[in-house]
Structures are given as structure tokens and as C-alpha cells.
Amino acid sequence: MVIALAAYFTGLLMRRCMDSNPSVTSYPDIAGVAFGRKGRITALVFICLELYLVATGLLILEGDNLHKLSPHFGFKIGNTKMDGRHSFVIVAGLIIMPTLWLNDLSVLSYLSFGGGLPMAVSLYTFCYGAHAMFPTIYLSMKKKSQFPIVLIISFLTCTTTYVIMAILGYVIYGEDVQSQVTLNLPTEKASAKVAIYTILASPIAKYALTIMPIATAIENYLPVKHKNNNVISAMIKTSLLVSTVVLAIIFPSFESVTSLSGAALIVIVSFVLPCACYLKIFKVYRNFGVDLVVIMGLVVLAILVGVVGTYSSIRETFKHV
Structure with a gap:
């Protein structure tokens, strides 16, 4: 609840920053008004890193749940034998790859809607890390004066949902509950398989939508002659996919990547930068x-x-690598 209140407070600070300058239309714009070009680039880098780890988490989510359904699956790459989880991360990457080459991602946005609630439950660490989207939401509202009410309802809904899921998970599975509740489901039951397959559909649809802002940011800093080049654009997106697949294989669990993202990036994007921008602008x-x-x-x-959480996350990650 304390985190929710803090997130609500920084959301209001961002609103005041946006109201102070009509030209502000995005999170980097707020940082740009406050700290100039360096501030804009800093905000953009942290947002892209946050999205990058979210994309990595989607691959881990896919690999873990596929491994749950087929625990004996695996293959070799050269002389290296890949276990089931890592094999499925690679398979997920290959399945996702064609979606990165689509010019129109509207189809994916419809597909990703279906798995929204289960994904939100799995990505509870990111529940208060939506500040990068606040400017877009605020500008799209007809009655901007209702923005504080929207924040209150959103954070209350999220907090209530996460608390209920946490309680239910512990009541049903006790100390054996895992960071992804679907990994506790018995695969012998048809209903459990349906739930897992529903989860599996979401990362495939969401990955391209998540990685696209990073690719766009990279393309914007390319020389003019290389901009709007479909081949270069595809190469950038494919490179991002390959790198996140490698990172998903390195990270030992979904929990490790989400905790690292929450501690190292969301703390900065959702709490530190909004406060810093407000202090500077006003x-x-x-x-x-x-x-x-x-x-x-x-x-x-x-x-x-952020410091303590990042240290703990990195330490736990290296323990299991």
C-alpha cells in the first residue's frame, strides 16, 4: 500500500510537470524540459532498459510454462545440450521472430488483450511501474481533471488484485507457491492446461509490442540515410530478440528478472525521475x-x-546461474 501511495503521488507530480508546458507529450519530454537533452536521453535509456527486461521476462515466462507442459523436451546445439526450459526459450524466440517483421502491429494488440489478467498476475513486480505511459494516458483523456481519480482507481484495483492472488496462492499451495502461479497447476487437468495455454498466447503477442519502442528509439538515432530502411529495421529487431533470448537463458528464473527490473529500473522511472523533474521544473x-x-x-x-533490491537481485541471480 505504501508503494501504491508513493506511485500515486509521483503520478500527480508528473501531471503537474505536463501542465506546466503544453509541448510535453511523453515521459522523455518531461525530463527534457527539466534537464535538457541529457535528461531526455537519460529517461529514454531507462525506459528502454525497463522494456528490454520486460521482454526478457516474457521469454522466460514462455519457456517456463512450455517446460511445465513438456518437461522431457530438449535438444542439442552443437556439443551443448540444452535443457527443457532453455530449449523452449529458444523455440519461443523462433516463434516470436516473424511478428517482429510486421509493419502493422494492430493485430497483435488485439491478440494480447486476451491474456491481460493472467499476465498481470504473473508480472506483479511491475504493477506500479506504468509511469512511462502516464503522459500518453493523460493526453488521451477528455476530462484531464479526472486523472487523479483514474490513478486512485487503477492503483486500488491493482493492489487489491495482487493481495487477493497472493493470499489465494499461499492458501492453496503454501510455501510451495511459485513466482508464476501457473507452474503450480497440475498439468493432468484440462482446465489447468487451458490456463497455461492462455498464458502462453500472451507473451507471443506482447513481445513485439514491448520491443517496438526500443527499436524505434534506436532507429531515430541512426543516420538519415539509414532511417525508414526495412532491412535495417528488421536487423535491429532481430538483434534485440536474439540478445533477450540469451539473457532469458542466463537468468535462472522469472522472479529474478522481474525483481532486478523492479529494483534497478522501475524505482528510477516511477519514483526518482518524476521527483527530480518536479523539483527542477518548479x-x-x-x-x-x-x-x-x-x-x-x-x-x-x-x-x-533500489540499491538494496538491485544488490539482492544480482546476488540471488548469480547464486543460481
Whole structure:
């Protein structure tokens, strides 16, 4: 609940930053107004890294659940024998690859809608990391004055859902509950298989949508003669896919990649940067007051959580590599 309140507060700070300048239409724009070109690039880098780890998590999610259905599957690459989970990560990458070459991703957006709730349950670590999308949501609203209400309802819904799922998971499976609840389901039952297959459809559809902003950002910094080149665009997207497949194989579990993303990136994107931008744009730091104390306290706490969480995530990851 504390995290939800902090996320709500920083969402309001972002709204005030957007209202201060009509030209602001995105998260990097806010950072650009506050800190110039360096701020814009910094925000863009962190957002892309966050999306990159989300894409990696989607591959791990796919590999884990496919392995749950076919635990004896595996193959060799040269002299290297791949176990079931890693093999399925590669298979998932091959299945996803053609979707990256589509020019129109609207079909994928419809397909990804069906697996929204199960995916949200699995990606609970990212539940308060939607700040990069707030400017887009805010600008699309007819009644912008209702934005705080939208935030309240959204965070309350998320928090309630996650708490209920956590309680149910523990009540049903006890200490054996896994980071992906589908991995606890008995594959002998048809209903469990349906649930797992529903989960499997979502990463395939969502991957291209997740990786596209990263590819677009890279393409925007290419020389003019290489922009809008379909071959180069396909190469960039394919390279991103290959690198996330490798990373998904390296990470020992879905939990490890989500915890690292939450600690190292979402803390910065959702808490630290909004506070920093607000302080700079409105020059709050010049006058000592309640606003400054609250914001600085939140920044210090967020940084502390980020550092400790990142260290713990990396340590746990290397323990199981």
C-alpha cells in the first residue's frame, strides 16, 4: 500500500510537470524540459532498459510454462545440450521472430488483450511501474481533471488484485507457491492446461509490442540515410530478440528478472525521475518546505530500496546461474 501511495503521488507530480508546458507529450519530454537533452536521453535509456527486461521476462515466462507442459523436451546445439526450459526459450524466440517483421502491429494488440489478467498476475513486480505511459494516458483523456481519480482507481484495483492472488496462492499451495502461479497447476487437468495455454498466447503477442519502442528509439538515432530502411529495421529487431533470448537463458528464473527490473529500473522511472523533474521544473529546491521534505524523503527511500533490491537481485541471480 505504501508503494501504491508513493506511485500515486509521483503520478500527480508528473501531471503537474505536463501542465506546466503544453509541448510535453511523453515521459522523455518531461525530463527534457527539466534537464535538457541529457535528461531526455537519460529517461529514454531507462525506459528502454525497463522494456528490454520486460521482454526478457516474457521469454522466460514462455519457456517456463512450455517446460511445465513438456518437461522431457530438449535438444542439442552443437556439443551443448540444452535443457527443457532453455530449449523452449529458444523455440519461443523462433516463434516470436516473424511478428517482429510486421509493419502493422494492430493485430497483435488485439491478440494480447486476451491474456491481460493472467499476465498481470504473473508480472506483479511491475504493477506500479506504468509511469512511462502516464503522459500518453493523460493526453488521451477528455476530462484531464479526472486523472487523479483514474490513478486512485487503477492503483486500488491493482493492489487489491495482487493481495487477493497472493493470499489465494499461499492458501492453496503454501510455501510451495511459485513466482508464476501457473507452474503450480497440475498439468493432468484440462482446465489447468487451458490456463497455461492462455498464458502462453500472451507473451507471443506482447513481445513485439514491448520491443517496438526500443527499436524505434534506436532507429531515430541512426543516420538519415539509414532511417525508414526495412532491412535495417528488421536487423535491429532481430538483434534485440536474439540478445533477450540469451539473457532469458542466463537468468535462472522469472522472479529474478522481474525483481532486478523492479529494483534497478522501475524505482528510477516511477519514483526518482518524476521527483527530480518536479523539483527542477518548479524549483522547489530553492525553498525549504513540506513539499521539499516529502519529495526528498521519497527520493532517498526509493534510492535505498533500489540499491538494496538491485544488490539482492544480482546476488540471488548469480547464486543460481
